[in-house]
Amino acid sequence: MDAKPPPLGKKAPRPRPLSPNIQIYRPQLTSVLSIANRATGVLLSLAAIGLVIWISAAAAGPEPYAVIQRALVSWAGQVVLFGVTFSFFLHLCGGIRHLVWDTVHGFELRSIYISGWSVVAASAVLTATAWAAGLFVAGSR
Structure with a gap:
């Protein structure tokens, strides 16, 4: 179907954007960790x-x-x-973070970012520790 031209003296309607947030949205640490928590649950x-x-x-x-x-x-x-292994520790540390939130603590913006980066850092450290321990045990045989 052809679109009808606008009546004389009126301008054609401008196409509206789908959402203004699409052009300006930048993923935040909290949203990335939320998605990662769901993805690690599926992977586990x-x-x-x-x-x-x-x-x-x-x-x-x-x-x-x-x-x-x-x-x-x-x-x-x-x-x-x-x-x-990393997924396990990320999911575990994220779950502990949520348990703390269930006590209605840590909702200040600064605390949210500190706990988020702590989850990522703790997951990396725990993964490295688990693999180092595994290699140590395998090497001692």
């Missing part, structure tokens, strides 16, 4: 399925277990395990 659910597969392979015998172990010790498997 998938990792739980992987854990069940790993345990089932161990119960099925040495051949199926060896196949899964080869996948886990490959570089791609190690990247996935590292991501799952």
Whole structure:
């Protein structure tokens, strides 16, 4: 269909923007952490399925277990395990942050940013510590 021209003496309506916020919105730490918390929850659910597969392979015998172990010790498997480890600690630390918020504390803007960056830093430190401990134990065998 062709749009009708405006009546004589009237200007054509200007197209309205979808939302003025689309042009000026910049993701904030709180929104990024909120989305990350949901994403890590989904990833951890998938990792739980992987854990069940790993345990089932161990119960099925040495051949199926060896196949899964080869996948886990490959570089791609190690990247996935590292991501799952970081996701676990990010989700855990974010949950602790929310527990503090449930006590109606830490809602000042400065506290929100301090706790947000603390969640990111603690997740990185805990992930590095867990992997260092794992490498230490594996190396001491």
